[in-house]
Amino acid sequence: MSPDASRRNEQARRAVIEAAFVICVERGFAQVTIEAIAARAGVAKTTIYRWWPSKAAILLDGVEMHRDASAGFPDTGDIMVDLTTQTANVMALFQGDFGAIWRGLIAAAQSEEFAADGVRRILRGSIDACVARLAKAVEAGQLRADLELELAVELIYGPIYHTWLLGTRPVPPDFMPTVLQALTPALRPQTP
Template identity: 45%
Template sequence: MVNPPNEQRRNEKSRRAILDASLELCTEKGYAAVTVEGIAARAGVSKKTIYRWWQSKGAVILEAVVDAADASTDFPDTGDIAADLHAQLTQVVRLFEDPRSGRPLRALLLIESHQDPGLAGQIRELLVDSRIATFNQRMRRAQDEGQIVADVDLDVVLDQFYGPIYHRLVLNMDLPDHDYLGKIVDYVLAGITQG
């Protein structure tokens, strides 16, 4: 497993410059063409500084993507599970479509995670697990409120809601639009709602 960066040794201004530079370069050149040297040059820091805080280019870009995802993919709780699911799925699609975060996020999930088991673990820990936990919490509230059946398997439901997005990413197809996301929500909820 890759060691996490030492947070106490970081200078926040340099950290932010590095993360911003990594996303800018991914947007301009594509993930594959980005190097640690290029990130360092753009950020105005040494390559040694980057390697002191991160193990690889992928780890730097993962942290930048996590920052972007944290700011844009909250799971709302308005009391209306259908509206909340639609809003959250829309946010996920927007994250993937965002020119600044989408390209590196796709590369991390579809390429780097399959080549680097340590980075795959970090992706799961920093980007995926907390979002699954938030999904499960929101769905349990919907169960408690009687909006969905109590004995539904939340792992299966998770796959039904998010699978269409990742299926399209893997096959390099257009992501679901607003109307299609609404249909996903309607179809899945029809199978797990009371009465």
């Protein structure tokens, strides 16, 4: 039997998530412990375990909350403007504390099934939002009718993850506009 969500104290929930985020940023994912989170949040470990099975679950909960507030998908009616805005928002999110936490969760997902499931769930939500926006652009004639939408998502966001996760090179401010400009011929309808 799972706990009654209506009984969870929202202030305690936010304190736990904030404590987990701060510890992860300060010390790294591997050093985050339930004991440290409880001490920093001013709650009992039992309170944490009542609502989350692991540190990854706490961080995933917080990542979803922050991602949804910071990197939603705009719809101005111009897909290239929207992609430029959204990818800039994602890159800004990755450059901050969120990025350190997300990187830790991605690393944990390589060996922890719970973290892997959470990372896949969060990515799936982001992919679905982008696919929906791309589909709308296809309907509006802004993108090719035969465009494989999930492949387009991978082509658009792959460079962000590659440069950010691997640190292959410094990323200039115009990185994603340059990437999108390079992809535009493959995305746009062909003119006769």
